Amino acid sequence: MDKHTETEVQAAVFRRLLSHLDSHKEVQNIDLMILADFCRNCLAKWYMAEAGERGVEVDYDAAREAIYGMPYSEWKANHQQPATPEQLAAFEARQAAKKANS
Structure with missing residues (x-):
């Protein structure tokens, strides 16, 4: 794949990611942080x-x-939505695990 096409594909994937996130507004940023270590x-x-x-x-x-x-x-x-106590605990556990592994 040439560089120009690669850049176009990457841009399309990014737009698709944004569209996917937009169609799943029920997925909260804290959920993304817990599972994937990034959010919107x-x-x-x-x-x-x-x-x-x-x-x-x-x-x-x-x-x-x-x-x-x-x-x-x-x-x-x-x-x-406000973060639930369970979400906050999972987020804190994720952060502690990251800190312990670094």
């Missing part, structure tokens, strides 16, 4: 960092809007 906010930070690497300034709010498909405040108000 992480994607926004990576988006912002990669834009910066290319000399394009993207602020965090704009990056989150690109990832969430809407302003973060709107997504949060309509889709984010």
